[in-house]
Amino acid sequence: MSNQSSAGRSTAPASPLLSVKQLRVDLPVAKGTLHAVRGIDFHVERGEMLCLVGESGCGKSMTSLALMGLLPRKAQISADCLNFDGVDLLTVSERERSNLRGARMAMIFQEPMTALNPAYTLGNQLCEALRRHQRVSRKAAHDRALYLLKRVGISAAEERMRQYPHQLSGGLRQR
Ligand SMILES: Nc1ncnc2c1ncn2[C@@H]1O[C@H](COP(=O)(O)OP(=O)(O)OP(=O)(O)O)[C@@H](O)[C@H]1O
Ligand SMILES: [Mg+2]
Structure with a gap:
């Protein structure tokens, strides 16, 4: 049990704002399955900035779209953990996701046009x-x-x- 003092301080370390464990995104394509994201792990603390860097096509946009719940309909997503501030992004309702998106999570898309x-x-x-x-x-x-x-x-x-x-x-x- 965490020890919550009257000043609101907790002895337990705060969990990261965003936790991603073994995120995978698969896309059915003509020749079978394209593994767009193959088990990525990262976390972001409050106030922290994290950059994902990698060659073109390595899955940066697919990772971001998976977090935002904006993957193409045909995409299959799985993860051991996909948690934003206590909300499980794998099972969140569309309604709750829509409340998060644009308020607590946002995306600047690659193609502004x-x-x-x-x-x-x-x-x-x-x-x-x-x-x-x-x-x-x-x-x-x-x-x-x-x-x-x-x-x-x-x-x-x-x-x-x-x-x-x-x-x-x-x-x-x-x-
Ligand atoms: N709608 C789609 N249908 C099928 N495959 C796709 C689709 N969108 C992306 N892909 C494939 O998924 C893989 C990951 O693509 P993604 O767009 O995430 O790359 P990226 O890291 O953002 O690249 P870039 O730096 O060029 O923006 C690539 O192999 C890409 O061809
Ligand atoms: Mg991209």
Whole structure:
């Protein structure tokens, strides 16, 4: 039993924010099965930054997509442990995953051209994500989105908010 003091300190070491043990992703292809990820282990502590580095096709994107629950439908995923802050990502419901995604876990996709919806303005898409997770007014979401655009060094942020993805450069889209 952990010894929880009144100051909220515990004697037990805090578990990592993200634990990945023996993650595997298999994809059925014409010639059989493609083992896109073959048993990767890593963990990320709170406040820690971890970089996965490897040659093209080694499975970095598949690993990330597996964590986000965004693998192609045909993909088969297995792991000894896939845990984010106490949530088992292998068995989490779609509803709970959707509550996590965009609030506590997020992904900046490799291809910024297809990551944004071409039919909606940048402002629309940013505000939608904010309002999906927080009970805030349209105005408050707009102000927050504007603040965030400025934080990542985007000039003329008001104008950018009204623009569609095709009107932005690749670097702007990725930011
Ligand atoms: N939708 C898919 N269907 C079948 N195989 C796929 C699919 N997407 C990726 N793969 C294969 O899975 C393997 C891992 O690909 P992944 O995209 O994770 O590589 P990566 O490390 O992100 O590479 P890069 O550095 O080029 O982005 C590769 O062999 C790739 O060809
Ligand atoms: Mg990739």
